Amino acid sequence: LGPPALLITCAGIAQPGHFQDIPIDVFETTMAVNYFGTLYSIRAVCKSMVERQQGTILVVSSIAGLIGVYGYSPYCPSKFAVRGLAETLRAELKPSxxxxxxxxxxxxxxxQLAAEAKTKPLATQRISAMAKPWSADAVAQAILKGVQRRDFMITPGFETTLIGKMHSLLAPLSNRYFDSIIAKALAETQHPNQ
Known part of the structure; x- marks a missing residue:
């Protein structure tokens, strides 16, 4: 068989909820699976790829690796960490x-998405409802096309591409927009009869 020419890391668990209500072990487990699972997989193949001066590493993050999402305080930081790792490795491994x-x-x-729905706060449900989930096949096809084009950043769909390209510029506007959705959902949660 020989050493791998392609590594795809797609580790991801999420347990949404309110930051102060989520047990600390959920944060630790999420980081262990999502970030360290990715890191360990890359470490296992990296040396042989460098020795051969070839290979492809595809790291699967999430749109939540670009923007913080209400209710995903364990998940978002783990995917931000994956992003930092990928950006660093792109620079370090390109010369090889x-x-x-x-x-x-x-x-x-x-x-996994269905399981998350059970613990999503109302505000998170509202934010999630803004976009229809993609099928796993459609996501896989979009990602593989990006790998074939040798893209560094692969963002399936218009919304994800927009966030990927403009998240820093759009952050003040999107923060205000999401703040209004969150405020309405919190008001409904705190005063359900109004």
Missing amino acids: GIQVSIAYPPDTDTP
């Missing part, structure tokens, strides 16, 4: 002929 790509898929219709 290794292509590093990072994908930021939108919500994807999987059993």
Whole structure:
């Protein structure tokens, strides 16, 4: 068989909720799986790729690796960490002929997303409802096209691409917009009869 020419890391668990209500072990487990699972996988193949001066590493993050999402305080930082790792490795491994790509898929219709729905705060539900989840096949096809084009940053769909390209510029506007959605949801939660 020989050493791998392509590594795809797609580790991801999420347990949404309110920051102060989520047990600290959820934060630790989320970082262990999402970030360290990615890191350990890359470490396992990196040396052989560098020795051969070729290979492709695809790191799957999330749109939540670009923007902080209400209710995802364990998940977002883990995906931001994956982003930092991919950006660093792109620079370090490019001189060795290794292509590093990072994908930021939108919500994807999987059993994991269905499980998350059980603990999402109302504000998070409202934010999630703004975009229809993608099928896993559609996400996979978009990501593989990006890898074939040797893109570093792969953002399936218009919304994800817009956030990916403009998140720093749009942050003040999107923060205000999401703040209004969150405020309405919190008002409904605190005063359900009004």
